[in-house]
Amino acid sequence: MKLDTPRIRRIIAEHNLHMCLECGKCSSCCPRFISGKQYSPRMLAQKLIAAQPEDRAYIETSVWDCLTCGQCQERCPSGVQFVQMILDMRSELAATQGLMGYRTHDGALHSWMRIMTSPEIRQNRTQWIGPELKVKRHGLQAFFVGCAPYFDVFFAGLGVQTLSIAKDGIRLLNRLGIEPVILSEERCCGHDLLWSGDRENFETLCRLNYQEFKAAGVEEVIVSCPECYSVLSQFLPRVVEGCDLKVTLLIDLVNRAAAAGALEFAPRQGVVTYQDPCRLGRQAGCLAPPRELLERIPGLELKEMADHGLGALCCGNNAFINCDSYSKRHQVQRLKQAHATGAGLMVTACPKCMIHLTCAMKDPRQEGSLAIEVRDLASLLADHIR
Amino acid sequence: MAAINLLGIACNWSPFACYNAAGQAAMELPPGFRLMRVMCIGRINQALILRAFEYGADGVILLECFDEDCRYGPGPEVGHTNVARVRRLLHFLGIGQERLLEKAFAANEKEALVRALWEFAEQIEELGPNPAKPRQEREAS
Numbered sequence: 001m002k003l004d005t006p007r008i009r010r011i012i013a014e015h016n017l018h019m020c021l022e023c024g025k026c027s028s029c030c031p032r033f034i035s036g037k038q039y040s041p042r043m044l045a046q047k048l049i050a051a052q053p054e055d056r057a058y059i060e061t062s063v064w065d066c067l068t069c070g071q072c073q074e075r076c077p078s079g080v081q082f083v084q085m086i087l088d089m090r091s092e093l094a095a096t097q098g099l100m101g102y103r104t105h106d107g108a109l110h111s112w113m114r115i116m117t118s119p120e121i122r123q124n125r126t127q128w129i130g131p132e133l134k135v136k137r138h139g140l141q142a143f144f145v146g147c148a149p150y151f152d153v154f155f156a157g158l159g160v161q162t163l164s165i166a167k168d169g170i171r172l173l174n175r176l177g178i179e180p181v182i183l184s185e186e187r188c189c190g191h192d193l194l195w196s197g198d199r200e201n202f203e204t205l206c207r208l209n210y211q212e213f214k215a216a217g218v219e220e221v222i223v224s225c226p227e228c229y230s231v232l233s234q235f236l237p238r239v240v241e242g243c244d245l246k247v248t249l250l251i252d253l254v255n256r257a258a259a260a261g262a263l264e265f266a267p268r269q270g271v272v273t274y275q276d277p278c279r280l281g282r283q284a285g286c287l288a289p290p291r292e293l294l295e296r297i298p299g300l301e302l303k304e305m306a307d308h309g310l311g312a313l314c315c316g317n318n319a320f321i322n323c324d325s326y327s328k329r330h331q332v333q334r335l336k337q338a339h340a341t342g343a344g345l346m347v348t349a350c351p352k353c354m355i356h357l358t359c360a361m362k363d364p365r366q367e368g369s370l371a372i373e374v375r376d377l378a379s380l381l382a383d384h385i386r
Numbered sequence: 387m388a389a390i391n392l393l394g395i396a397c398n399w400s401p402f403a404c405y406n407a408a409g410q411a412a413m414e415l416p417p418g419f420r421l422m423r424v425m426c427i428g429r430i431n432q433a434l435i436l437r438a439f440e441y442g443a444d445g446v447i448l449l450e451c452f453d454e455d456c457r458y459g460p461g462p463e464v465g466h467t468n469v470a471r472v473r474r475l476l477h478f479l480g481i482g483q484e485r486l487l488e489k490a491f492a493a494n495e496k497e498a499l500v501r502a503l504w505e506f507a508e509q510i511e512e513l514g515p516n517p518a519k520p521r522q523e524r525e526a527s
Binding site: 105107111115118121123124 | 433471474481520521
């Protein structure tokens, strides 16, 4: 493989890599670098620009090592779009060389996502919807469930219940008088295929989902998962020509309703802390709504972790690739930060944060010292609907 | 009817001894059956079973030892857990949980093993092809 192909040169130029000052702010805040991994965004940028043949192995590894959390991009004074560059490089390396990074869980999640690209499958994915939840098959507003039913089975050993996020999301919507459409043939949003470089299957999933939305008459999709939100709002319109879907974040919707007085919450005593998901905080800029919502529960005190908001630490994994001991090291650091706040509950807004951080808590060598209850914001709110 | 694709995943010990004995006795196996040998069925995780279906298998059968015969300890139990979970995933995906089976054999049960394979092949033939076959295979058939 040659490194200075016109396509790679274009990726470098498009994402401002030539503007790099070599100041090193990116590496000094990179969670991978801080936890001791031989990975540095600054060095990767330099090596990509220099395109020396001996750097090939370094580049090919580093492109997959990134967590795509966006801390570096946040601090970069030159506006280098590092995360987008990583995404494009992964697509390029996957397409030209078949690289796909080391897939955690042997790629099981990527497997079921690829299985979903088959137009012929008839899924049984809505059996968890009981009579207490009001949903429709056809209508203007849909709720996107995502991979929750699958996660709960696959990660049964962890004891996470991501499906409850979907149920609680629907409960919140029902309380606001919205009876959402739930698609029986909804596919995975494809986030993990996109971020592991599998562009072809990702685009197939986008098209299939769009067809399903249109067939059900949907004009607005309400999403609770930040990764699904990022894909449906940013990437799907680039894949599907003439896409006219309105994508709304569940917590934005709930927060607006609560601000307008349409929703009140029952009190709960205690201290909580909030884990900002990367796709929600840094990438979608949604930092205030979750905090405002937590404040709307009377008696609840929010204590921030040492790193929060735009500087929040990632949960340690991206697209289920390259989970390693360095991921674990910085997950442990994150959980220690959570404990340091004195909170009894860690609230997050992304099922992946919940899965990865719960997994880190189960480390037998930590002897349960990191355990802390983790709940999704939607679930916490739904439990306190008045 | 298009030929079916069956994958057997066999533990090296009792089931593979049966398979070997069946081969020496020249017993006929279902067409389209392929075998993958592993040292213990505990090596197989959810991902490897799912990937067989992703790559176009119409049915997967795990051939394992009885729980108490395992050379390593918890092998077959790991198999039970994984099969139970993947069957649920296959149900969600609309592939159908009947396409994944596990069967235990003692080392001297070659007839039982061959019979189980034929029964499984018939069952899968009735179900027809896996609806999640890769695009390339769908286009070729």
